[in-house]
Amino acid sequence: MNVSTTGIDFIDDAEGRAAFEYxxxxxxxxxxxxxLLTRSELxxxxxxxxxxxxxxxxxxxxxxxxxxxxxxLDSVEAVINRLVKVPLAQYQFDxxxxxxxxxxxxAFAGSTLLRKLRMGLYQEVPTQLRRWNKAREKGKLxxxxxxxxxxxxxxxxxxxQWRVKYV
Numbered sequence: 001m002n003v004s005t006t007g008i009d010f011i012d013d014a015e016g017r018a019a020f021e022y023x024x025x026x027x028x029x030x031x032x033x034x035x036l037l038t039r040s041e042l043x044x045x046x047x048x049x050x051x052x053x054x055x056x057x058x059x060x061x062x063x064x065x066x067x068x069x070x071x072x073l074d075s076v077e078a079v080i081n082r083l084v085k086v087p088l089a090q091y092q093f094d095x096x097x098x099x100x101x102x103x104x105x106x107a108f109a110g111s112t113l114l115r116k117l118r119m120g121l122y123q124e125v126p127t128q129l130r131r132w133n134k135a136r137e138k139g140k141l142x143x144x145x146x147x148x149x150x151x152x153x154x155x156x157x158x159x160x161q162w163r164v165k166y167v
């Protein structure tokens with residue numbers, strides 16, 4: 001499966017857009033639609049986008065941000081398709097993609113959420129999503145209001161109840 005246009009819009013709304021580098025909730029350098037800058041990108045000042053290196057320090061265009069998100073979603077889709085062995089509705093796949101994009105492929109791969117889903121316990125997914133509501137602040141993991149809101153939106157998408165833009 002692939003993330004639908006609804007899922008892409010959802011992630012775009014949830015992440016927000018930034019043409020210039022900014023610190024994410026944990027202070028990690030980020031740009032575009034939630035693209036975590038790698039060490040080599042930070043060192044070079046360039047992002048590989050559609051097999052071309054572009055300088056990002058002067059800002060990204062909306063088209064570049066859209067393409068970077070699609071490029072970033074390739075690995076998210078691949079990990080979900082590889083690890084989830086139960087049938088998913090499109091809105092469920094989109095919710096998992098939003099979650100995985102936000103927490104990272106490795107975190108998703110090692111999560112209790114995935115383990116329960118692979119056992120067919122679909123009803124456990126909202127509870128498991130709610131557990132991922134903390135961010136590191138001053139060296140400590142604390143509940144983050146933005147992540148609480150994000151998880152509730154992810155749950156609405158998982159339940160096919162998401163109709164309005166994420167706030």
